[in-house]
Amino acid sequence: MLAEITEPASFLVDPADVTGLRGVLAKLAGLGYSESLVSARLGLEDLADLQWRLVTILRADRLAGRDPLALAIDLFLLQGTLPMEELDRLFVSSERDVLIRAGLLAIDETGQARARASLYPVGDRLIFSDHAWPELPHPGYATVPYDQVMGVGLDSRHLARCTTRRPFRAALDLCTGSGIHALLASSHTERVCAIDINPRAARCTRFNAQVSGINNLEVAVDDLFEAVRGQRFDLITANPPFVPSPVNTLRFRDGGRSGEDIQKRIVAGLPHHLAPGGIAQIVTQLGEREQEPLVNRLREWLDGAPMDIYILRLSEHAAAKYAIGHAKGDNYQAFLDSIEEWARNLRAQGYIRVVSVVISFEWSDSAYGPPWERVDESPPPRRAAGAEIDAAFLAERLIRHPDFERVLKQSGVCLAGPIALLDARVLGSDIRAKAKVTLMGQALSIEHQLDPVEREILDRMGGRIQVPDEPAAIAAIRSLLRRRLVRIDP
Ligand SMILES: C[S@@+](CC[C@H](N)C(=O)[O-])C[C@H]1O[C@@H](n2cnc3c(N)ncnc32)[C@H](O)[C@@H]1O
16 A cells, blocks of 8 residues: 555546446535635635645645545645544545545555545536645655646636637547546537547546546547547647746646747647637747737748637746746755756747737638737636637627628617726826726726727716717727727617
C-alpha cells in the first residue's frame, strides 16, 4: 500500500465497479459537493480562486467542523490526509473499498488515507483528474511527471463558462485532459469527440465519462485533428498547452518557446473542421508585442479563411511577473537563474506581456461584408457567459445587415438593461472628459468608453426613443447596438 500512496491514479476501472463509483459520486453530490456549495463552504467567491497557498488556512478556518462535506473537500480538493476514524465517518466500507479498487484512494501503513486523484466540482458535474498541486507533500512529487493530467484550473473554468451551450449535433474537444469540456458538451450535443495526445489524459476522460454515465462521448489518443480528418463539428473547444516556455517539462503546459506550437495548428485546422453555423472556442494565452494586434497572428494562422473572430481579453501579465510566476528552483540562486531563463525567452519572442484570452471563431457570411474581428475586455466570468458571446456575434451581424438602416429608421431603440455609468468631468467647466458604461447583470462585465454623441443618446433614453434621421445619431446607435448597450424595440 505504501508504494501505491505515491502513485497517481491509473484512471482504469473494472466495469463491475462502475455502479459502485456512481453511488459514491451521488453520495458526495448529496453531501453538497458541488461548485457553488464547495465555494461557499470554503468562503471563496469563486472556486477558481482556490490556490495551494490557501490550503492550510482554509482547512483551519473553514473545515474545522469535520462534518462529512468538510472531510470530502479536504480529501478530494485540498489534497489532505484523513485518519481512518474520519474516513469511516465519510464512507461506509463498501464505498471505501470501491474507491481503493478504482485506484482513487490509498491508505498508508499508519492508517492515513489520501486521494490518488482530485475530484473537481464544475457546476453540478464532478470530474476526476490528477491533483492540482502535485508537488504538495503527502507524498508529493519532486518532479511533476511529463504526462500529468491537468486538474481543473482557472483556464479550464474560464473556457467552460464561455462555451456556448446551444444544442449541437457534433462537438470536438481538442487537448481534452480530464475531458472537462467534452463532458460538459455531452449534455447539449448529440455526439462528442475528445482527443488528447497523452494516453493518461484519454484514460482520465474515458473514466470520467464512465463514472458519470455519459455514453455519447468517444475518446481518441491522437495529435490534434489527426483522428477526425475529413469531419466537421458544430462546436470545437480547446484549451491547448499555451505557455511560452524555455523548457519542455509538462505536456499540458508547455507550448514551445513562443507558446504557439500547438495553438497555431489548432487555429490553422479550424477551416477544415468547423461546420457552417458552428463555433470554435479556444482559451489560451498569447504573447503581446508592441504595436502588433493579436488578431494579425490569428488571421495569418487562418491563412485567409473567412472567419469572424471575437477576442475576449480576460487578464494581462507583464513579462517580468510572468517569468517570476513560472520560475522554479530549490534554492535562491537556482530560482533567480530560472527567472532569468524565463524572462530571456519572453524577451527573445518580443513579448512585453502575456494576455489570457478566450477566442471564438465563426464562419463569416459575405452578405454581411468582409470578416470582422472584435476585441472586448472583461474580468474572467464567474458564471456562464456563453449566451453573451453568442449575443456579441448576433450584434455584429445585426449592424452589418444590408437592411440595417432601413429597419432602424422604422423602429425605436431602448436600453438593453440597467447601465452603470461613470462620468469623468473636468472640474470648473462643463467639459465631460470621459464616460464609461457597463451593462449590469452580465457574466462578462465589459466596460465601454462612450463618445459625446453616444453619451447623449444614452442620456435621453429613459424609455424607448425613435431613431433620429441624422447620420451622427445613426452611427452612434449602431455603435451602441454593437456593444449591446441598447436594443431594437420594434
Ligand atoms: C492545458 S491542458 C487542457 C486540459 C483540459 N482541456 C482543461 O481545459 O482542463 C492541454 C492538454 O493538451 C494535450 N495536448 C498537448 N499536445 C497535444 C496534441 N498535439 N494533440 C492533442 N492533445 C495535446 C495535453 O496532453 C493536455 O492534456
